[in-house]
Amino acid sequence: MESSTQNVAVLGLGPMGRALAAAFGPGVTVWNRTPGKADGLEATIAPSPSDAVAAADIVVTCLIDYPAVRRTLAAADLGGRTLINLTSGTPDQARELAAWAADRGVPYLDGAILTPTPMIGTPSGTILFSGDPAVHATVAPTLAVLGGRILHLGPDPARASAYDVALLDVFATATNGLLHGFALAAAEGIAPPDFAAFAAGIGALLPEMATRFGGRLADGRHPGDRSTIGSAASGIAHVTAAARARGLDTGMLDAARAVIDRAVAEGHGHEGLSRLAVMWGRTG
Numbered sequence: 001m002e003s004s005t006q007n008v009a010v011l012g013l014g015p016m017g018r019a020l021a022a023a024f025g026p027g028v029t030v031w032n033r034t035p036g037k038a039d040g041l042e043a044t045i046a047p048s049p050s051d052a053v054a055a056a057d058i059v060v061t062c063l064i065d066y067p068a069v070r071r072t073l074a075a076a077d078l079g080g081r082t083l084i085n086l087t088s089g090t091p092d093q094a095r096e097l098a099a100w101a102a103d104r105g106v107p108y109l110d111g112a113i114l115t116p117t118p119m120i121g122t123p124s125g126t127i128l129f130s131g132d133p134a135v136h137a138t139v140a141p142t143l144a145v146l147g148g149r150i151l152h153l154g155p156d157p158a159r160a161s162a163y164d165v166a167l168l169d170v171f172a173t174a175t176n177g178l179l180h181g182f183a184l185a186a187a188e189g190i191a192p193p194d195f196a197a198f199a200a201g202i203g204a205l206l207p208e209m210a211t212r213f214g215g216r217l218a219d220g221r222h223p224g225d226r227s228t229i230g231s232a233a234s235g236i237a238h239v240t241a242a243a244r245a246r247g248l249d250t251g252m253l254d255a256a257r258a259v260i261d262r263a264v265a266e267g268h269g270h271e272g273l274s275r276l277a278v279m280w281g282r283t284g
């Protein structure tokens with residue numbers, strides 16, 4: 001990749017930070033709390049966060065959490081720099097960090113990386129940004145090297161984080177559901193490769209379901225033409241019973257079953273599964 005048109009510093013060189021630094025090119029300045037993480041990068045290694053910030057027009061943070069961002073930048077002079085945070089956290093933390101930056105007169109964008117490290121700097125890379133549109137317009141040419149889809153979601157600095165946590169919700173629950181399925185299959189004597197051949201087909205159903213459920217939630221209609229909550233209640237009861245009989249932890253299944261059973265008890269058993277998003281959104 002060609003080097004950026006603006007001087008960039010990347011703070012944090014975990015796997016994702018390294019990928020970002022590599023995409024920005026040879027002119028990038030990097031810093032990491034523990035030494036050695038910059039090995040193999042074409043970068044200038046700064047001895048401290050303050051030194052890294054001093055060398056940059058754009059400061060990119062990719063650290064373990066938002067408190068680490070605040071600690072890392074505490075002694076740095078951010079005057080005249082733009083801060084771009086690509087650290088995962090909650091929407092509330094994004095708003096708090098944006099306010100922290102605003103109090104110091106620092107232009108700020110929050111971001112969410114939606115692709116794995118090998119995709120950074122390629123046409124397949126996708127990163128969401130949110131915050132002041134004028135700030136994004138200023139740095140967009142530099143950020144373009146990070147991937148083929150660099151999307152700005154509007155002025156709310158927490159919008160990218162909101163997408164991030166909701167998408168991580170899908171990933172976390174789907175991944176744990178898959179792994180729980182492997183555990184149940186193994187308990188029934190099914191070899192993992194044999195189970196995987198069929199489990200892959202379940203994952204292939206999700207894209208169509210996401211599109212269909214999104215439309216139905218937007219319309220506020222949940223027809224049971226494809227499947228019903230009542231049938232889901234019966235199915236998850238069988239799964240839970242089988243898992244419990246084999247001594248497996250059923251906590252995740254129990255949580256899902258509680259919401260499904262509540263929907264049935266409230267008279268929604270004949271409706272489609274998209275209704276469950278509404279049920280999950282209620283606390284009582």
